[in-house]
Amino acid sequence: MRATRLALPALVLATACTPVRDYQEAARGLRFHLDRVEPSVHLALPLDRSRMAFRVVVGVDNPSTVPFHVLGFTGDLKLESRGATHAIGRMDLARPLDIPPQGSGRMEVEVSFSYGDLRDNWVAIQAAAQGGSGAWRLDGVLKADAFSFAIQLPVKSRKAFGGAP
Template sequence: MAARAWRVVPVLAAAVACSPIQEYQAAARSLRFRLARVEPDLRVALPLDRSRIVFRLVLEVENPSQVPFRVLGFGGDLGLTFREARRPLGRLELARPLELPAGGTARMETELSFTYQDLRDNWTAIQAVTSGGSGAWHLDGQLKVDAFGFPLQLPVRTTRDFGGR
């Protein structure tokens, strides 16, 4: 019985090597990401501890391949470079599924919100938003996609300049 089991292993290995997963992985590596918009909104309220700053983010995912994907989630860190210093701002988590058609583009939208305490800790972000200076937004994370039942994870790194850079 054990001898039969060892005969099956090479067959299974060959089947995995010939599976469409390699095609899906290659197609997934061709996906392109762009931080399309970062829209900050300072919401001042009284008392001040109810004030917030909200960043609305739009991430575009372009699929030049002929493989359709279903985006299952995204997790990433938003940061900014302002006055030559790179600062982390917060973590984004998206869990809403999104269809990414073959040869098409899809948009993921989310908001990152900070409380008054966060505002004090992230004063650089407020300066960047209100001063009219130049800098860059950074988004680094992992995209989880599915292609015909095969789950894949992809690194995402994108930057968007703002101001007079």
């Protein structure tokens, strides 16, 4: 029983030391960029059967020497247009992604919404699809592991279009 009492504190001390802090620091160095947002409209009659789809590509750069295995991503896609921010929808990425040391990876997801879901934001979305100006914004959380240590990171990215800053 005495060996068990000594082993637990030693294990806690070893875990709290260098590897975990190093992996967390490497994870903070990951850089995210919103590469593409491609909207498409699928019209149908009656209109409530129409759909709007977005193909979203998020690039992830890893400047560290630590490989990361992305387990999931959850985020909110927003559209900034004419001084207002429009919540477009929520996306989840469940497909794993490996990001090699000093390398990069691409997370791709397609998000689709019904006409009823987009009715309030239709003017801004239509302007973006027809070449207007504004910015797409992505705010989310990335779940990854490095050498079996779980890590969660906040993700914030913005991509302007149509000459917007």
